[in-house]
Amino acid sequence: MNYRTLLISLSLLVFCLFCLSLVVGRDPLPIWQAANEVFTDRSSVFAIILTEIRLPRALIALFAGATLGLSGAAMQGLLRNPLASPDLIGSSSGAALCAVIILYFGWQGVSLQMLPLSAMLGSLVATALVFALAGRDASITTLILAGVAVNALATSAMSLLLNLAPSPYAMRELVLWTMGDITDRSMDDFWLMLPFTLIGWALLLGVGKQLNALTLGEETAMSLGVNPSWIRWRIFIAIAFAVGATVATTGMIGFIGLVVPHLLRPLVKYEPSRLLPVAALGGAAMLLAADIGVRLIPTDAAIKVGVLTALVGAPFFLYLILRSRKEHL
């Protein structure tokens, strides 16, 4: 499959899943009637379901999935490591920790932007901490180890807050939030995450050629005019914006950033620049599909979308480890 066909196929898949996400639910929505009523009778039940429940949910799944896929592809390209993801350098856990702090103290009511801005700040601080720990000219191994340490720190701080939660209800809220969820989100949530997400995307999509050059190692990339430390900061800041905004809106949704780029890489002949838009589309498709999946799974309590992506992603991660072990034998 050539690159253009791949892009078109994935775009069509995302479009179909997006439309399906508007229709599918415990109670299917007559989409044409609902769409018609959006223009004729906005107060009708179908119009309200479409514009205030299904549309924000589908849009958030689309943008959050694309952010996770794109960020994963950029991280893997930067670190030249197929096991890298925004989770690895603490971006996600830093964002989650700050969001949990805001929720714990009930500060989310202070301002609408409080939660997303804190999550972004958390993402940036965690990433900067990883860098500070690893040192200026850190090797990839040192960087990954620093990421593991910062992740452990953020996770343990989150556990402490959960442990100290003032009531079982508050604890349940915090736990459910860290599982990753896109139900009960409004268009306000979407509009809030959109600008930060777009800034992150713009920064990430412009580094494709530099990521290609890094395929030959940092020094050769430098001889080709690339400044590796500038690229690192650009990617980390972009991820802080986009992943921070996503985590603030959806909670922690794992494995998309790891699995999607890995699955799609052979289809772009392993070229990091071509993987970026493809992984964004793949991430959007995966999160839309997972979100449709959780609506269709007949359980008493709704399954959180982050739980489903982890259930699919974790076995895949194990498969990657086993395959890498086999390759090194």
Add this chain to the structure above:
Amino acid sequence: MSLLAATGISFKRKDQLLLQDVELELKAGELIGLIGPNGAGKSTLLKILAGLQKPTSGSIQFQTQALNKLSTQERSQKIAWLAQGGTIHWPLMVERLVALGRLPHLAAWQQANQQDQAAIEQAIQQTGIEHLRQRDATTLSGGERTRVLLARALAAEPTVLLADEPIAALDPGYQLQTLELLRNFAQGQRACIVVLHELSLAARYCDRLYLLKSGCIVDKGSVAQVLSAENLRNVYHIECEIGYTHIPWIIPSRSILN
């Protein structure tokens, strides 16, 4: 005409002096060999000449301009650097890997144009890797990989090529092929510096040699002058048989390290 000139280059890392007062001049049309034992500072010197590392002291002139006054893009268009070993992290297709050589000529969102494609094609043909175009670059043999990475460097159409041990671990056939390519590159207004351990090949292909030991230039000049029995004894601690038929040859006969 001098293309690259290093004056008083010293380089210190963690209180260890790796290069001391190095003077070097590369003229148009020249192929210069950097020789010396392991750890002599050859690779460090090459990186400094490529602008990849800043010297602790000293200056480098590229043609009429100071190297550090050139923009990163200008520098990478004019000086190509071929790394020792040549890491390839992802299994890119050979053709796409060679195309990376054009990166210094392209703006962030600019796609390769006809001129870029022509340069890539020429580099592929010069290095004789047409049959490898669609191959995964990580599955190539050592000799094939060297030629592919050399094609990547040539695709940039640089004025100066700095190659760090390009023939290490290659069989004699590939060693000769690679050095022929470097020899052909160093013509007209272009020039090349190559780090070598194979003294007979250095003697066979290079116009001039620089002999390094412990970060200092011990001797420089013509092949006959630098590859003297005395220099080789002092620097490599070896006894050699040196002869000249129609080309020079050096056969190390005994180590006198102890």
